[in-house]
Amino acid sequence: MQAEIICVGTELLLGHVVNTNAAFLARELALLGFDLHHTCVVGDNEERLCEALARAIERSSLVITTGGLGPTLDDLTKKTVARVLHRPLVHDAATSAALKTFFGTRPYDGNQEAQAYFPKGATIFANNHGTAPGCAVTADNGCLVMLFPGPPRELEPMFRDMALPLLEKKMGASIVSFMVRTFDIGEGNAATRLGSLCEQQNPTVATYLGAHNEVFVRVTAKAATAEEAKALALPAVEEVKRRLGDVVYGVNVESLEEVVVGLLRERGEEVATAESCTGGMLAMRITNIPGSSAVFRTGLVTYANETKTRLLHVPSDMLARHGAVSEEVARAMAEGVRKDAGSTYGIGITGIAGPDGGSAEKPLGLVFLALATPDETYCCKMQPKGIYRGRNFVRERSAGKALDMLRRYLEGKPVQHELI
Amino acid sequence: MQAEIICVGTELLLGHVVNTNAAFLARELALLGFDLHHTCVVGDNEERLCEALARAIERSSLVITTGGLGPTLDDLTKKTVARVLHRPLVHDAATSAALKTFFGTRPYDGNQEAQAYFPKGATIFANNHGTAPGCAVTADNGCLVMLFPGPPRELEPMFRDMALPLLEKKMGASIVSFMVRTFDIGEGNAATRLGSLCEQQNPTVATYLGAHNEVFVRVTAKAATAEEAKALALPAVEEVKRRLGDVVYGVNVESLEEVVVGLLRERGEEVATAESCTGGMLAMRITNIPGSSAVFRTGLVTYANETKTRLLHVPSDMLARHGAVSEEVARAMAEGVRKDAGSTYGIGITGIAGPDGGSAEKPLGLVFLALATPDETYCCKMQPKGIYRGRNFVRERSAGKALDMLRRYLEGKPVQHELI
Numbered sequence: 001m002q003a004e005i006i007c008v009g010t011e012l013l014l015g016h017v018v019n020t021n022a023a024f025l026a027r028e029l030a031l032l033g034f035d036l037h038h039t040c041v042v043g044d045n046e047e048r049l050c051e052a053l054a055r056a057i058e059r060s061s062l063v064i065t066t067g068g069l070g071p072t073l074d075d076l077t078k079k080t081v082a083r084v085l086h087r088p089l090v091h092d093a094a095t096s097a098a099l100k101t102f103f104g105t106r107p108y109d110g111n112q113e114a115q116a117y118f119p120k121g122a123t124i125f126a127n128n129h130g131t132a133p134g135c136a137v138t139a140d141n142g143c144l145v146m147l148f149p150g151p152p153r154e155l156e157p158m159f160r161d162m163a164l165p166l167l168e169k170k171m172g173a174s175i176v177s178f179m180v181r182t183f184d185i186g187e188g189n190a191a192t193r194l195g196s197l198c199e200q201q202n203p204t205v206a207t208y209l210g211a212h213n214e215v216f217v218r219v220t221a222k223a224a225t226a227e228e229a230k231a232l233a234l235p236a237v238e239e240v241k242r243r244l245g246d247v248v249y250g251v252n253v254e255s256l257e258e259v260v261v262g263l264l265r266e267r268g269e270e271v272a273t274a275e276s277c278t279g280g281m282l283a284m285r286i287t288n289i290p291g292s293s294a295v296f297r298t299g300l301v302t303y304a305n306e307t308k309t310r311l312l313h314v315p316s317d318m319l320a321r322h323g324a325v326s327e328e329v330a331r332a333m334a335e336g337v338r339k340d341a342g343s344t345y346g347i348g349i350t351g352i353a354g355p356d357g358g359s360a361e362k363p364l365g366l367v368f369l370a371l372a373t374p375d376e377t378y379c380c381k382m383q384p385k386g387i388y389r390g391r392n393f394v395r396e397r398s399a400g401k402a403l404d405m406l407r408r409y410l411e412g413k414p415v416q417h418e419l420i
Numbered sequence: 421m422q423a424e425i426i427c428v429g430t431e432l433l434l435g436h437v438v439n440t441n442a443a444f445l446a447r448e449l450a451l452l453g454f455d456l457h458h459t460c461v462v463g464d465n466e467e468r469l470c471e472a473l474a475r476a477i478e479r480s481s482l483v484i485t486t487g488g489l490g491p492t493l494d495d496l497t498k499k500t501v502a503r504v505l506h507r508p509l510v511h512d513a514a515t516s517a518a519l520k521t522f523f524g525t526r527p528y529d530g531n532q533e534a535q536a537y538f539p540k541g542a543t544i545f546a547n548n549h550g551t552a553p554g555c556a557v558t559a560d561n562g563c564l565v566m567l568f569p570g571p572p573r574e575l576e577p578m579f580r581d582m583a584l585p586l587l588e589k590k591m592g593a594s595i596v597s598f599m600v601r602t603f604d605i606g607e608g609n610a611a612t613r614l615g616s617l618c619e620q621q622n623p624t625v626a627t628y629l630g631a632h633n634e635v636f637v638r639v640t641a642k643a644a645t646a647e648e649a650k651a652l653a654l655p656a657v658e659e660v661k662r663r664l665g666d667v668v669y670g671v672n673v674e675s676l677e678e679v680v681v682g683l684l685r686e687r688g689e690e691v692a693t694a695e696s697c698t699g700g701m702l703a704m705r706i707t708n709i710p711g712s713s714a715v716f717r718t719g720l721v722t723y724a725n726e727t728k729t730r731l732l733h734v735p736s737d738m739l740a741r742h743g744a745v746s747e748e749v750a751r752a753m754a755e756g757v758r759k760d761a762g763s764t765y766g767i768g769i770t771g772i773a774g775p776d777g778g779s780a781e782k783p784l785g786l787v788f789l790a791l792a793t794p795d796e797t798y799c800c801k802m803q804p805k806g807i808y809r810g811r812n813f814v815r816e817r818s819a820g821k822a823l824d825m826l827r828r829y830l831e832g833k834p835v836q837h838e839l840i
Contacts, residue, residue, distance in 0.1 A: 012442075012443075012446070012459075013446055013456045013457070013458075013459065014446055014447065014450050014456075015442075015443040015444065015445070015446030015447030015448075015449075015450060016443075016447075016628065017443065018438060018439070018440050018442075018443040019438070019439055019442060019443065020438050022432075022435070022438075022439060022461070023432075023435040023436075023437065023438040023439065024435065025435070026432070026433055026434055026435030027434065027435030027436075028435075029435075030433075030434045030435060036433045036434075036463075037433070037462075037463065037465075037468060038460060038461065038462060038468070039432075039433065039460065039461040040458060040459065040460040040461070041442070041458065041459040041460070042457075042458060043456075043457065045457075048457060048458070208436060273721075275700075277707075278704075278707075279700075279703050279704050279706070279707025279708070279712075279719070280695075280699075280700030280701065280702070280703030280704035280707065280719055280721065281700065281704045282700070283699050283700030283703075283721040283723075284698075284699050284700040284701045284704050286699070287697075287698075287699025287700065287721070287723060288699070288811075288812075288815075290774070290775050290776065290811065291776075292699075292723075293723055293724065296723050297722075297723050297724035297726060297727045298721065298722065298723065298724070298727045298731070299699070299700050299720070299721030299723065300719070300720060300721070301693075301700065301703040301707070301718065301719030301720070301721070302717075302718065303703075303707060303712075303713055303716050303717050303718065303719065304713065304717035304718070306717060307717045307718045307761070311718070311731075341727070354710070355710050356710065356711075391708075391710065392708075395708075
């Protein structure tokens with residue numbers, strides 16, 4: 001079934017806004033099994049929008065518009081859809097009442113009230129995160145036209161809560177998906193290990209490059225009910241986990257740090273950090289998780305040798321003999337912060353993030369990461385090549401690697417996974 | 421002059437990639453004075469691309485494509501453009517030699533060599549950040565067609581270095597722009613203060629919402645030469661700075677932390693940080709700047725009361741009497757870390773980032789920030805409302821505010837600017 005997206009807004013044509021709605025909707029439509037052949041952007045111009053709508057409604061079974069539903073004069077999507085479909089705009093008393101309640105004592109005029117008019121016969125999507133409601137209306141040729149507000153924080157929940165059931169009904173199916181998250185495997189390598197899984201149709205298995213350069217694997221199944229779809233998907237999720245092995249850190253979780261904080265909380269344990277090249281990024285990621293105060297009390301950013309000695313008791317002759325970027329110093333940092341903070345675990349990171357400071361013996365991107373535990377201290381060495389030696393990349397990857405070492409230890413898996 | 425963008429790639433229609441190229445090109449075209457009426461996305465499908473290209477070339481003076489220039493079979497942009505323009509693809513020996521040098525001992529086959537073919541008469545854009553070159557070719561009707569590779573890190577420098585001069589020539593003008601960066605003013609308030617400046621035509625003045633919720637003001641001028649354009653723009657830049665006042669932290673700089681590190685380096689001074697709710701974000705931003713080791717040695721993440729007392733010597737009776745989130749504790753943290761690190765300045769941040777922990781007396785989002793200097797200690801209180809109380813927002817804003825307090829002090833401006 002062919003679908004099409006029309007994004008309305010001069011701000012998109014001026015480049016003031018990056019069009020994340022198109023990517024969000026495209027992913028959702030692909031999951032539902034729609035074929036998206038076109039997306040386009042038009043400005044707040046009635047003639048051009050009219051032309052784009054007419055063409056789309058003629059050739060597609062589903063047309064989704066974003067933007068142009070607000071209270072200002074250049075918000076003309078509803079009016080233009082009504083014109084193309086030869087439907088009048090009709091007033092909806094319930095929407096009007098809801099808007100007036102929302103505005104309370106603030107000024108409410110005819111422009112605001114315009115948000116309570118919809119093409120005749122439309123199903124109204126209430127907006128629980130803003131003012132302009134969306135709607136769905138079926139054209140005479142059977143094409144379903146759905147209108148959404150432009151702000152992603154309004155569009156995304158409206159799509160999931162109100163449009164998805166209609167679309168599932170149109171496709172005669174329920175969609176369930178699982179996101180398997182990994183650390184320390186490249187997308188090519190992951191695809192090779194998944195092999196033929198990526199070619200099957202229901203459930204589908206696809207790789208994505210996520211935040212922090214992590215590879216995600218999405219497993220999606222379609223069936224008559226959500227329960228049947230879940231039953232279809234779960235064996236594939238297990239097979240993905242089996243093929244990828246211990247690089248998988250979670251399914252349907254938000255981040256590596258969420259998993260690590262969760263594992264520590266379960267065990268009633270704590271971690272403390274000592275960072276050099278990452279400069280606080282590891283502590284920041286841990287404390288990004290609500291409730292992390294139960295497992296994290298102390299983070300030290302020891303950016304100078306003097307600070308490593310003063311706060312972590314790294315011996316100055318060790319620094320002189322091996323240099324700050326060395327396995328010995330990483331271990332001493334991890335053990336030092338663990339002892340100092342009185343925590344269960346200590347992490348030490350020291351490396352050369354660049355752009356200066358590299359040498360033949362200690363090249364740019366060289367990082368040592370140590371994890372001190374009650375029984376022993378583990379150490380990993382990272383030595384990326386080529387474009388992977390950029391300052392941001394090295395810092396991000398080091399913070400992620402440190403979290404992953406701890407995750408592996410807590411899950412009883414080998415801490416020292418070979419690095420890509 | 422009418423322009424149009426066609427983004428090619430099934431990955432865009434599947435939502436695997438957010439289309440940042442469209443926003444980048446839209447901004448550049450607006451600056452150049454082109455009218456962008458349409459952008460569209462088509463998959464890797466020759467017929468649909470052919471149709472989109474033919475329509476665009478017929479109605480526009482400039483058509484820009486992104487993607488589909490690589491070595492794989494579904495990279496069909498050049499072939500399709502050649503077909504629409506009725507031009508053969510011809511081999512370019514210089515490109516071929518450059519590609520072979522780039523590949524060195526790695527496999528180089530006919531697919532790679534396909535990247536050395538271009539529509540007859542094309543101006544070739546060498547790719548200094550990847551393999552697939554771009555090109556520009558003029559259609560029989562005078563429409564200029566420009567082809568760029570999909571990856572933004574290849575497209576953006578290629579556009580700036582190679583396409584811009586051609587487009588300036590087409591428009592008969594040089595474009596110069598300046599970005600004025602601010603902290604601690606909302607976009608609406610900035611627009612009000614700029615007033616009629618935002619309505620003038622050459623130079624143009626426009627506000628943008630940048631990273632970290634900072635407001636940027638872009639001043640752009642067009643003239644026959646770059647020098648003349650600069651002479652036109654500079655008085656407007658000065659006027660923008662005058663109207664916005666001390667919320668301006670720099671012009672054509674990369675970030676607030678870059679400015680702060682630069683100011684400290686000039687003065688040969690150092691800062692140390694003690695963070696609670698920001699959890700290392702401030703240290704991370706400072707150490708994100710290459711060369712920051714000259715001005716930053718020590719950062720402490722004191723996430724627990726115990727750590728504040730142990731590392732910063734914040735008296736436990738002060739913590740008991742005023743609570744960890746208090747002006748007294750922020751001041752003690754800043755002074756403690758300054759003394760401990762032996763640095764010129766010390767910064768202390770303590771607050772309630774949420775989602776839990778708020779109370780009537782100390783609501784969610786309440787943050788105290790202190791700056792200890794050789795002469796006195798300054799303290800600011802942040803108490804955001806509504807949607808500005810989200811955990812990420814509070815953390816980001818606190819780290820930025822701390823940097824801005826130091827920037828203001830170093831520039832001899834009032835440290836305690838009223839908060840939005």
